[in-house]
Amino acid sequence: MQPLWLYLHFPNLQLDSYHTLGPSRARPNEQLEPAQDGVETPVVILDMQHGIVQLNQAARFAGIKPYMSLGTAAALHGGLQVVPFNPEIEKQQLSMIAHRLYMVVCDICFFSEQGLLLRVDNMLRLYGGLLQLWNIIQTQLAPLNVEFSFATGSSPLAAKLLALKKWDHITDDPKLMKQALKQVDLTFTELSQKDITKLNSVGVSTVEQLFAIPFSDLHKRFDTQVITYLGQLRGDFKHPVDFFHPAQRFEQYIEFLYEIERSDLLLQPMHKVLSNLENFLLLRDELTQELSITLYQRDKENIEFVVGAQQGEYRAKDWLGLLALKLDNLILNAPIVGLQLNVKNTFVRSPDKHDLFLGKQGAISRLQLISLLQAKLGDDALFSPMTVNDYRPERASQYCCALTVNEQNPIYRPPLRPSFLLPEPSLLTQHVSIVHGPERISTGWWDHHPVVRDYFIATSEQGQWFWVFKTPDNKWFLQGIFS
Amino acid sequence: MNSTIDQLKNKRLLWQASQVSGAHKTLSSGFDSLDAYLEGGLPEQGVVDISSPIGIGELRLLLPSFVLRQQNSQKLLVFIGAPARLNAPMLVKMGFELSRILIIEPKNAKEALWSTEQCLKSGCCDGVFLWHQGLEVHQAKRLQFAAETGEALSVVLRQQQPISFSLPVALALELAPCPEGIQVTVTKRKGGSHSQPFTVNMAQAWPSLTRQPKSSNIVPLPRVHSLTG
Numbered sequence: 198m199q200p201l202w203l204y205l206h207f208p209n210l211q212l213d214s215y216h217t218l219g220p221s222r223a224r225p226n227e228q229l230e231p232a233q234d235g236v237e238t239p240v241v242i243l244d245m246q247h248g249i250v251q252l253n254q255a256a257r258f259a260g261i262k263p264y265m266s267l268g269t270a271a272a273l274h275g276g277l278q279v280v281p282f283n284p285e286i287e288k289q290q291l292s293m294i295a296h297r298l299y300m301v302v303c304d305i306c307f308f309s310e311q312g313l314l315l316r317v318d319n320m321l322r323l324y325g326g327l328l329q330l331w332n333i334i335q336t337q338l339a340p341l342n343v344e345f346s347f348a349t350g351s352s353p354l355a356a357k358l359l360a361l362k363k364w365d366h367i368t369d370d371p372k373l374m375k376q377a378l379k380q381v382d383l384t385f386t387e388l389s390q391k392d393i394t395k396l397n398s399v400g401v402s403t404v405e406q407l408f409a410i411p412f413s414d415l416h417k418r419f420d421t422q423v424i425t426y427l428g429q430l431r432g433d434f435k436h437p438v439d440f441f442h443p444a445q446r447f448e449q450y451i452e453f454l455y456e457i458e459r460s461d462l463l464l465q466p467m468h469k470v471l472s473n474l475e476n477f478l479l480l481r482d483e484l485t486q487e488l489s490i491t492l493y494q495r496d497k498e499n500i501e502f503v504v505g506a507q508q509g510e511y512r513a514k515d516w517l518g519l520l521a522l523k524l525d526n527l528i529l530n531a532p533i534v535g536l537q538l539n540v541k542n543t544f545v546r547s548p549d550k551h552d553l554f555l556g557k558q559g560a561i562s563r564l565q566l567i568s569l570l571q572a573k574l575g576d577d578a579l580f581s582p583m584t585v586n587d588y589r590p591e592r593a594s595q596y597c598c599a600l601t602v603n604e605q606n607p608i609y610r611p612p613l614r615p616s617f618l619l620p621e622p623s624l625l626t627q628h629v630s631i632v633h634g635p636e637r638i639s640t641g642w643w644d645h646h647p648v649v650r651d652y653f654i655a656t657s658e659q660g661q662w663f664w665v666f667k668t669p670d671n672k673w674f675l676q677g678i679f680s
Numbered sequence: 681m682n683s684t685i686d687q688l689k690n691k692r693l694l695w696q697a698s699q700v701s702g703a704h705k706t707l708s709s710g711f712d713s714l715d716a717y718l719e720g721g722l723p724e725q726g727v728v729d730i731s732s733p734i735g736i737g738e739l740r741l742l743l744p745s746f747v748l749r750q751q752n753s754q755k756l757l758v759f760i761g762a763p764a765r766l767n768a769p770m771l772v773k774m775g776f777e778l779s780r781i782l783i784i785e786p787k788n789a790k791e792a793l794w795s796t797e798q799c800l801k802s803g804c805c806d807g808v809f810l811w812h813q814g815l816e817v818h819q820a821k822r823l824q825f826a827a828e829t830g831e832a833l834s835v836v837l838r839q840q841q842p843i844s845f846s847l848p849v850a851l852a853l854e855l856a857p858c859p860e861g862i863q864v865t866v867t868k869r870k871g872g873s874h875s876q877p878f879t880v881n882m883a884q885a886w887p888s889l890t891r892q893p894k895s896s897n898i899v900p901l902p903r904v905h906s907l908t909g
């Protein structure tokens with residue numbers, strides 16, 4: 198099958214970005230004044246080298262033209278708004294558009310600073326035709342409200358050339374595309390000005406005329422760049438392109454417009470980032486168990502912390518709840534100027550399984566509860582009890598990580614044991630009377646924690662039941678309480 | 681006059697017999713004498729306020745009911761702010777499944793209350809033990825509400841002498857040591873009344889931890905554990 202390329206050219210990316218962002222999301226210094234009396238204010242984007250590079254409809258009406266100098270433009274309209282050209286914004290916008298289109302087209306290439314190249318021939322079978330695919334691409338682009346021109350071509354450069362010329366046709370007919378290409382003026386091509394002048398002087402001004410000249414003749418007068426360009430334009434030469442791959446991991450950094458000094462105010466910007474994360478994960482049907490967050494403090498060390506959700510979450514709402522608990526315990530030493538969110542591992546969501554016969558299920562699951570408690574209390578506050586096969590009581594019972602007990606039946610089933618063990622046996626200071634005993638435990642000589650004890654069950658005068666032991670040197674210790 | 685009664689009713693300080701008919705489900709405590717006094721056993725959900733010294737058998741009185749609960753459901757049993765480390769072999773011996781026991785060691789009383797509320801209302805715990813010395817009325821109310829939301833039973837244990845005002849809980853017991861077992865006084869019961877102190881005999885369940893009147897002069901042989909087991 199013939200390769201078919203679609204090129205989308207976005208001439209006004211920066212200008213369009215202010216509309217898509219909306220006034221609330223645009224930065225205040227770049228916020229444009231709202232239209233007064235229903236009339237749009239003329240806005241131009243100014244590049245220091247080229248003069249005015251982008252302008253809106255109102256500016257056009259005022260008679261301003263691209264590449265005009267600022268002085269001339271200002272003279273044409275008094276209320277002209279001028280925004281400096283920022284290639285960073287264009288880059289972000291293009292990347293955002295690419296991410297959107299990636300949902301419907303698999304091969305996308307950042308072909309130039311203002312254009313995206315899409316390979317469409319391999320998508321036709323999926324969508325059932327070029328027009329259907331084009332409709333879907335258009336619906337993806339529509340909400341962004343960006344101005345664009347487009348064209349299909351049999352080679353990447355041909356598509357680009359036609360789109361730059363605003364051909365605005367979608368076709369898979371090679372004849373039509375060739376026809377259109379032939380009429381293009383050489384000034385639209387990527388040939389250098391010097392080469393174009395040279396060609397013009399011998400009467401070659403359109404692509405058709407240029408194509409008529411054999412390569413061997415051109416080779417004598419022009420360098421290899423021109424030949425390569427022509428060959429790739431015609432599709433005779435291979436033109437390798439690097440396709441775009443959306444990021445596998447979610448990373449976002451935002452810089453605050455103002456410094457934040459209270460941790461509860463951090464929730465607002467965090468919600469924005471988490472919503473982006475939610476979209477990212479939702480589209481992939483994935484969950485994550487851990488967010489790493491870095492807060493950039495002014496003139497101080499960054500604060501880094503991790504929030505976990507054992508069950509895995511994607512919703513901004515759930516993450517925000519856990520983050521709020523974490524932030525409660527956070528002490529800020531200096532105002533926060535930026536926020537970075539990194540997500541390392543994600544995993545595919547498996548459907549929630551509910552047992553129909555278990556009756557009413559709780560609002561949250563066990564793992565969610567653990568994550569919630571851990572976010573607030575820290576990792577060292579939750580345990581589950583565990584038994585270990587050992588005669589020494591303090592070793593037989595241990596605390597391990599919450600709900601990770603691998604239950605195994607102890608080989609050694611001890612007789613009656615108290616419900617509470619003191620962290621360390623303490624010297625017995627009160628008067629007790631022995632009720633049962635002794636039970637001798639003599640073990641541990643092989644691992645340097647030897648224990649020789651005679652255990653007794655005793656009651657105090659207050660009626661409390663204690664577990665006490667006597668060492669060979671006749672010292673009495675209290676180790677447990679029978680609650 | 682009437683408005684005073686209404687006010688008291690609104691504050692839930694006054695109950696009418698019709699309000700509290702058999703609506704409160706109970707679960708056997710494992711001790712027949714206690715069940716008889718409580719007309720069925722411990723409440724299925726809500727807050728139970730226990731005032732007891734440590735080590736007189738308070739857990740032995742309460743835990744059998746929770747073993748039963750753990751066997752009937754897949755939910756968790758939570759211990760919050762225990763005065764010492766819980767001994768796992770004892771829990772196994774009583775019949776608990778350790779993988780469904782959660783122990784929380786909060787740094788302060790505030791965190792303990794917060795964790796209790798979260799566990800109670802989560803719906804994935806059916807029993808929460810909280811050791812807390814000064815529960816206040818509004819805190820008890822919140823816990824009671826959370827327990828009803830999550831269908832869980834919370835036991836709040838304190839060592840203090842009984843407080844003068846009554847907490848809005850489902851059941852309040854006062855425990856005292858007793859040679860044959862444990863002495864129980866019901867100080868408050870929703871839909872029930874106070875009781876005189878009575879003794880729950882634990883001689884059958886815990887023969888070694890009760891003192892029976894000496895009937896024989898049998899001296900038990902000492903048990904010796906060594907390497908050979």
